[in-house]
Amino acid sequence: MPPKAPYQHRNPIVRYALFSIGWISFVLGMIGLLLPVVPTSPFLLLSAACFLRSSPRFYVWLTEHPWWGRYICYFLDGQGIPRRIKVLILCMLWIMILSSAFLIVKIMWVSVTMMVIAAAVSIYIVRLPEPQE
Structure with missing residues (x-):
């Protein structure tokens, strides 16, 4: 609805x-x-x-x-995001960021910046409320 x-x-x-x-x-x-x-x-x-x-x-x-x-x-x-979806989002986020940072990006400061942004996004997602399903 x-x-x-x-x-x-x-x-x-x-x-x-x-x-x-x-x-x-x-x-x-x-x-x-x-x-x-x-x-x-x-x-x-x-x-x-x-x-x-x-x-x-x-x-x-x-x-x-x-x-x-x-x-x-x-x-x-x-109401926020359900816990199961939070875990899925965080796993996908970190798999993609880490694989990009270590396998694709060759500039160290860009890799570090990507991981700092991923950490900030992770903190934001974890702090969102979880709806009662």
């Missing part, structure tokens, strides 16, 4: 701009599933926010999607 009732913005220019931004951020979020540097969750949340005011149909599709809809709703409602 979507956390908020979607509606279309009255101004068609704003509506089409939000719709376009929503799809661009959705595509970037899907790319983020494969690339360690590109985040997934912020882009999916941005998509939900854009679709909320531009396309009720796509907002409902996104928030009721079987793979990520429930988690978007949890986050939008302020």
Whole structure:
């Protein structure tokens, strides 16, 4: 169930701009599933926010999607991320960052920066609340 009732913005220019931004951020979020540097969750949340005011149909599709809809709703409602998903996110994050830092990136300060950013993201994720499922 979507956390908020979607509606279309009255101004068609704003509506089409939000719709376009929503799809661009959705595509970037899907790319983020494969690339360690590109985040997934912020882009999916941005998509939900854009679709909320531009396309009720796509907002409902996104928030009721079987793979990520429930988690978007949890986050939008302020309930956080389930523990199982936190563990999955952290494992994938560190596998991708460490493999990139040690196998691909040859500049030491870039590798260290990547690991510092991963540590900060990890702290943020761990501190998020966990919903009662």
